[in-house]
Amino acid sequence: MAYAAGIDIGGTTIKLGLFTDTGVLKDKWEIPTRTEENGKYIFSDIADALLSKLNTMDLGLSDLVGVGVDVPGAVLPDGTVNKCVNLGWGVIRAGDMLSEALGGIKTAVCNDANAAALGEAWRGAGNGADSMCMVTLGTGVGGGIILNGKIVEGAFGACGEVGHIPYNDDETESCGCGKKGCVEQYASGSGIARMCRRKLVSDGRDSSLRGYDAPDAKIIFDEAKKGDAVALELVDDFSKVLGKTLAIISAVIDPELFVIGGGVSKNGPIVTEGIQKYFRKYAFHASRDARIELATLGNDAGMYGAVHLVLGE
């Protein structure tokens, strides 16, 4: 049997997955990300980790058909990584460098949000979906678009920048991107917490949320599930922003499926149910039956996408 590796390189940890060449995950583990000296040890650390693992399985490099990696930064169409600030990398040929550390093995590189979308489309909630939009609700709002089973990168590498869809002209605070009124300012984990802070100031009502120093997304969803009226309104506002955003995406690219991932999605069906309600209100009639589902691969989505990329069709 032949194997391949899918590797998700993050700013703190590197997640490694060893897969069969038919895409079955056999083992997964993590190593710390060494970012010192411009992240130069990352390649040899990955090579060492893979070789030790293969060794424990009585396997060697010749059993590995390829290694796919995803990185927290932009990747150009030719595979060049265009800076990963969190890793200390400038403009580098990460695939070539990893290949060199692993005896010339075949490699593939892509952006982490795109890898997660591809992983979910292939083996997660998408289960082989042909067209899908993944929306990742974490500290920010990320996204990835899959068409014909493949990642769409965009002419400027900005395809699926769902978090930076302009949403509200009246916003006074700035988004991390420099604009004002982006979707991310309302629908990310930090966005919901921000809207909560605002509401607890402007709204005089009693609320269980006032019992917390700084209610985060989890607390807000938990209190909404318990019936707190203010928390329920915050969840409804969040649902409206995202439901309308998915309707916008449908009118542009019309996918069969939306997959909601990231930390905020761990609050469960309350997330997709709320989004669905507003999606059906705002979507063009033809697209109203597009499915909206929770991601199923969690933190493994990136390694699935990365290995799929190197395994090809």
Next chain:
Amino acid sequence: MAYAAGIDIGGTTIKLGLFTDTGVLKDKWEIPTRTEENGKYIFSDIADALLSKLNTMDLGLSDLVGVGVDVPGAVLPDGTVNKCVNLGWGVIRAGDMLSEALGGIKTAVCNDANAAALGEAWRGAGNGADSMCMVTLGTGVGGGIILNGKIVEGAFGACGEVGHIPYNDDETESCGCGKKGCVEQYASGSGIARMCRRKLVSDGRDSSLRGYDAPDAKIIFDEAKKGDAVALELVDDFSKVLGKTLAIISAVIDPELFVIGGGVSKNGPIVTEGIQKYFRKYAFHASRDARIELATLGNDAGMYGAVHLVLGE
């Protein structure tokens, strides 16, 4: 030399183009669309028109490698036309029927807005663009998305429904699609005229627009060019809606180029200049340099796209 035909079937006229198989337009002409008896004569009318034209050039059916047609309705992935109300067609296999009328010739069928987008991407303003979004500003607002040089249809046939992107939650009048606040209600020819009627009621200022019974888009743009303050504001409002809409599209699919076509685009560079101004304000920084250009093929765009479809890569 071999030839191919590109045919744009509209509700009133059928536009025919005879092309070389390298995509050079040799001749174009029109025939009326006979919609009686559920449009059953359309296929034989096209066949007769093509055969007479070939005859005048001392050519015959054997010189024709294929016929591409576009239709004013939805086309399913297998080529089935899913109703064309304006032609009297129900669910029919238009490509097969045209092929039958032309001795079994190879045919291809697509939706008219998508054909126009493909034509502009191939031989018009796109000039071979790999990724493009076409926005057609007519009575309504249509659109088409081209990625990797090909039309994207969407899972529900609704890809590029730019006119029905939700834009304004506070709208009180309904869009033709049944929703309220769609882009089309502000940025189509009839949308600009509607905004003008509203403004002339709510705004007490004198304006040259008051000299017209029912100012349409052309009058509004003409008066703006002459410096009328109210007309200039209407053009600015229109530019903001479209500039923001293109920024939204960029954050989803990030094309290298936007092409603005349809009747309203005939008002010239004032249209793209205004859109550009707001696009740069609202677009995510990576995509801010996407080009915005006027369509160049006019009413021929559909026949170019249709013939490209049957000629293939």
